[in-house]
Amino acid sequence: MLPTFVIGLREGLEAALIVGIVAAFLRQQGRWEALRWVWAGVALAVGICATVGVALEIVSRELPSRQQEALETVVGLVAVAAVTFMIVWMKRHGRGLRRELEAGAASALARGSVIGLVGMAFFAVIREGFETAVFLLAAFDASSTPVLSGSGALIGIAVAVLIGWGIYRGGVHIDLARFFRVTGVVLVLVAAGLLSTAAHTAHEAGWINGLQGQALDLTWLVAPGTVRSALLTGMLGLQPKPTVIEALAYVAFAIPMLLYVLWPSSWRLAFRRRSTSSMAFEQAT
Amino acid sequence: VTRVLAAALLAVLSSLLLAACGSGSSDDASGPGGRTVDVRITDAGCEPATLELPAGPTTFSVENHGADAVTEFEVLDGDRILGEAENVASGLSGTFSLTLKPGSYTSYCPGGTTSERGTVRVTGGE
Numbered sequence: 001m002l003p004t005f006v007i008g009l010r011e012g013l014e015a016a017l018i019v020g021i022v023a024a025f026l027r028q029q030g031r032w033e034a035l036r037w038v039w040a041g042v043a044l045a046v047g048i049c050a051t052v053g054v055a056l057e058i059v060s061r062e063l064p065s066r067q068q069e070a071l072e073t074v075v076g077l078v079a080v081a082a083v084t085f086m087i088v089w090m091k092r093h094g095r096g097l098r099r100e101l102e103a104g105a106a107s108a109l110a111r112g113s114v115i116g117l118v119g120m121a122f123f124a125v126i127r128e129g130f131e132t133a134v135f136l137l138a139a140f141d142a143s144s145t146p147v148l149s150g151s152g153a154l155i156g157i158a159v160a161v162l163i164g165w166g167i168y169r170g171g172v173h174i175d176l177a178r179f180f181r182v183t184g185v186v187l188v189l190v191a192a193g194l195l196s197t198a199a200h201t202a203h204e205a206g207w208i209n210g211l212q213g214q215a216l217d218l219t220w221l222v223a224p225g226t227v228r229s230a231l232l233t234g235m236l237g238l239q240p241k242p243t244v245i246e247a248l249a250y251v252a253f254a255i256p257m258l259l260y261v262l263w264p265s266s267w268r269l270a271f272r273r274r275s276t277s278s279m280a281f282e283q284a285t
Numbered sequence: 286v287t288r289v290l291a292a293a294l295l296a297v298l299s300s301l302l303l304a305a306c307g308s309g310s311s312d313d314a315s316g317p318g319g320r321t322v323d324v325r326i327t328d329a330g331c332e333p334a335t336l337e338l339p340a341g342p343t344t345f346s347v348e349n350h351g352a353d354a355v356t357e358f359e360v361l362d363g364d365r366i367l368g369e370a371e372n373v374a375s376g377l378s379g380t381f382s383l384t385l386k387p388g389s390y391t392s393y394c395p396g397g398t399t400s401e402r403g404t405v406r407v408t409g410g411e
Contacts (some may be wrong), residue, residue, distance in 0.1 A: 003353050003374035011372070062380055065369055135372045142376040143348070149376055204366050212364040224396040225354040240396065 004139045004149045006230045008156025011132040013234025014197075016164025017190065018079055018124035021183075022117050024171025025086055034114045041122035045129055053133025063134050069205035075127040076198035080253070082120045083191040085113070087184055087261060132157065160234070184261040192254035193237020199249040200239060208245060215247035319382070321346055326373060328352045330397020336405045340387050345370065348378040355396040360405060362390050 019042055026034045056063060089109070136157070140150035171183065202208040222229040222240040232238045239246060319342040325332040326349040347358045347370040359369040360383065367390065370379035385407045392403040 003356070004377070007356065007372050007374055062382065065371070065381060131372065138372070138377050138379060139374070141378075143378065144376045149374065203364075204369065206365060209363070209365045219396075223354070225356070 002152065003225060004142075004152035005156040005159075006225055006227060007135060008132070008139075008153040009160050009227065010156075010230040010234040011128050011135065012157040012160025013163060013230065015125045015128040015132075016160045017167065017235050018083075019121045020164035020167030021083065021086070021171070021187070021190070022121045022124075023168045026114070026117060027168070027172050029109050031109070031114055034118055037118045038121045041118055042125050045122050045125035049126065049129025049133045052130055053137055056134065057137050063130055066205055068130060069201045070207070071130075072127050072201040073198050073205055073207065075123045076194050076201060079120060079124060080191050080195045080198065082117060083187050083194065084257070085116075087187050087191070087257065089113075090184060091261065156230075185258065188254055188257040188261055189236055191257070192250045193235070195237075195253045196239070196242065196246045196250040197237040199246045200243075203243070203245070211245035211248070212243045215242050215244045217241055319344055323348070324358060324392075325350050326352050326355050326358055326394055326397075328355065328398060330355065330400035331358060331392040331394040331403040332400065334392075334400035334403035336392065336403065338385060338405065338407050339409045340385050340407050342382065342384045344380055344382040346378065346380050347373050349373045349375050351375050352397075355394050357393075357395055359393040359395075360390055361393055362388070 019038065023035060023038050026038065136150070136153050139153040140146050142149035199208060203212060217240075218238060219240045222232050222238050224240050229240065233240075237250070242250070320339070321344045322336065322338060323346050324336070326347060328351070332350075345358065345360070345368065349356065353375055356373050357369060357371050358373065358379075360367045368381040368383040370381045373379045385405075387407050387409060390405040390407065392405050394401055394403075
């Protein structure tokens with residue numbers, strides 16, 4: 001049961017995390033109508049993936065893995081762009097925004113950006129959904145213990161959805177100013193992980209074939225087959241044995257973005273930010 | 286900008302769906318003439334660690350025999366992935382198909398202890 005639980009959790013988290021962040025962001029902006037579209041988009045994506053998964057099973061075809069990885073890469077890169085956009089937007093508007101919102105001038109977020117974020121939630125589910133649907137069916141098809149394997153996978157996905165929901169609720173409950181400050185750092189790590197994962201899937205799609213040597217060994221931290229590895233890989237994009245290109249992508253994104261998030265405002269703020277960040281992370285997860 | 290992104294995503298998505306529906310004509314190896322090779326994932330890694338196969342369309346039928354830390358079976362040409370079965374947890378099975386040309390390839394089961402990497406030798410030609 002545990003092996004399928006771990007995979008279900010990881011696959012589910014990769015989608016639930018992005019949806020949770022997007023939903024929390026939109027709700028912080030008071031974009032209720034957009035939020036409804038997010039839920040509708042997620043439901044539609046789940047429906048499409050389930051249909052495709054069952055259809056593939058019926059005609060006993062494999063999911064074309066190269067195209068699947070290509071899709072994951074493209075959506076992953078767009079997600080990096082979307083999360084980066086949120087980080088920059090929060091940084092710019094963080095201070096004045098509460099006043100603006102209270103004054104009813106909340107439409108600081110352009111309409112196009114809202115549509116983009118709603119689309120992002122939809123594609124985040126599509127991205128992981130096909131693979132997850134195929135995996136779920138395979139789990140119920142297991143040779144020895146199909147019920148146990150299948151329910152393990154289902155529970156894993158359910159826990160991932162709960163964590164995504166927790167991120168959404170947590171993001172909603174901390175007050176706006178703190179939300180912007182605290183989430184900046186977490187979002188940088190998430191986006192760096194997404195970029196690193198995109199380098200991983202780009203290799204599996206046949207797009208990147210260089211720099212595949214092992215950069216470092218994180219198996220002590222991301223021990224394969226454990227719940228901890230599912231959480232770290234699903235949320236922060238950490239691989240047990242990152243390749244050179246994966247590590248490069250991570251560092252090249254994380255360092256300048258962390259500097260950007262932490263630097264320009266006064267050091268007093270930076271200090272407070274650090275002391276609150278751990279607290280909010282616990283809330284968020 | 287959002288429109289361009291949406292268009293790009295839709296293009297990839299539809300190519301995925303097309304590939305899923307139409308792969309029978311092009312590179313589906315499971316049809317007549319295709320061979321099926323049974324391989325296993327174990328705690329040690331890929332089993333058998335050395336495969337000798339004739340060239341041609343081949344379907345790899347991957348089964349996980351009790352390995353909790355290894356869930357993936359790949360066939361690589363150098364650093365390039367030719368085919369893979371992912372998320373094959375203990376007790377599960379998965380398949381992938383590819384057309385093998387003569388040469389030496391690597392099988393890769395990330396996380397395996399003694400045979401994380403194996404050899405796939407493909408001989409003959411059609």
